[in-house]
Amino acid sequence: MSHRAEIGRRIKKMRNENNYSQTHVANILFISQAAYSLIENSQNGIVVDHIIKLSKLYDISTDYILKGDSNYIKVDSTNGFVPLIRAHRYSEFVNDLSDDFFPDLEDWFRVPGFDPVEEHKLFEVNSNNMTPTILSGDILVCQNHKKIDEILDGTAVFVVTGDQIYMRRFKRSSESGFFLLENDNDYPTETSAKINIDDVRELMIIRGKISSGLVQYHEISGKGKINALEKDLELLKKELFSMNKKLTILSSKNDS
Numbered sequence: 705m706s707h708r709a710e711i712g713r714r715i716k717k718m719r720n721e722n723n724y725s726q727t728h729v730a731n732i733l734f735i736s737q738a739a740y741s742l743i744e745n746s747q748n749g750i751v752v753d754h755i756i757k758l759s760k761l762y763d764i765s766t767d768y769i770l771k772g773d774s775n776y777i778k779v780d781s782t783n784g785f786v787p788l789i790r791a792h793r794y795s796e797f798v799n800d801l802s803d804d805f806f807p808d809l810e811d812w813f814r815v816p817g818f819d820p821v822e823e824h825k826l827f828e829v830n831s832n833n834m835t836p837t838i839l840s841g842d843i844l845v846c847q848n849h850k851k852i853d854e855i856l857d858g859t860a861v862f863v864v865t866g867d868q869i870y871m872r873r874f875k876r877s878s879e880s881g882f883f884l885l886e887n888d889n890d891y892p893t894e895t896s897a898k899i900n901i902d903d904v905r906e907l908m909i910i911r912g913k914i915s916s917g918l919v920q921y922h923e924i925s926g927k928g929k930i931n932a933l934e935k936d937l938e939l940l941k942k943e944l945f946s947m948n949k950k951l952t953i954l955s956s957k958n959d960s
Contacts, residue, residue, distance in 0.1 A: 712746040714769060718762045719744075733757055785812040786820045788843065791830035794869055801864065801906055815845060815914065823848035825908065827862060827871075833887040834860070834871060838910075839917040844871070846908035852883065852901060860910040861885070865903045871910075872897065 719729055730740035733754050742748040750769075759766045779785045788811045789797045797805060813826065829842045837860070838844065846862045849855065855874050863870040863885065872885035877898065885897045 706746065708749055709746040710772065711750055711769060712744045714772060715750075715758060716744045718758075718764070722762065729758075729761070732761060779809055779812045781820050781822045781824065784814045784820060786815060786818075786824050786826050786845070787812050788826040788828065791828045794830075795867075798864055798867055798869060798905075818845060818912070821847075824911075826914075829871065831871060833889065834873075835889055837888050838871070838913060839915060841915075841917060843914040844910050845912040845914070847911050849907055849909045852904070852907060855907075855909070862908040862910060863899065863904060864906040865899055866905070870897060870899070 719726070726740050726744070727737045730737045733740060735754075739748070743750050743754070755766050755769050758769060787807050789807060790811065793807065815826075824845065824847050827844045827846055829838055829840055829844060832840055844862065849861075855861065857875050859874045861870075861872065861874045863872070870885050872887060875884040875886050877884050879898075881901050882898050883901065885899060887896060
């Protein structure tokens with residue numbers, strides 16, 4: 705039996721086991737019933753797009769359709785795998801937020817010590833607006849979150865709105881129907897944003913990250929010293945205010 709005939713026999717067997725008509729399967733593949741019949745009867749070959757759709761329809765591997773091999777690892781969130789959306793595929797992801805969007809099979813990964821669910825995704829970072837917390841090239845572990853009113857100020861989030869993606873810190877707005885997104889630094893090209901809640905297509909909380917970069921010690925210690933100086937300055941301001949208040953009281957007593 706030829707390889708094409710074996711594929712036709714397998715997809716016919718799966719269709720019959722699921723009590724589907726040829727017309728039903730053909731509609732899913734966006735082809736005519738006659739064209740699908742030719743595939744089952746091995747008169748026409750099967751294209752990659754149809755193989756992928758049939759594997760999803762019957763919840764089987766593409767290897768089984770092509771080779772009859774049922775010894776496989778199912779690549780999805782139920783088996784510990786999470787899809788990675790690489791930076792160069794952001795526009796594709798924004799344009800297609802449906803369940804049909806998924807990266808290539810080689811872009812599904814298992815994260816050690818992490819138990820994913822369907823709402824989890826991995827994103828490759830390509831900006832510097834969250835350094836040194838998040839570095840360009842890091843992989844973020846994100847989880848869909850539908851209740852914006854439950855998100856705490858300061859939470860790192862990944863937001864899809866309109867045709868744009870933001871990776872910032874969440875902050876509540878005093879203006880009803882809006883929230884703010886702020887940076888972790890002062891990069892001039894990465895500004896804060898005010899987001900209309902109605903424009904949000906998808907919002908994800910950043911649960912963790914995988915990084916191949918390290919923040920240098922002098923960067924951390926330098927920022928720590930600046931923060932300490934700022935706190936000391938605030939303390940001095942309060943002490944000066946208190947001293948001025950006392951001097952004013954003493955001066956008024958002397959004048960009387």
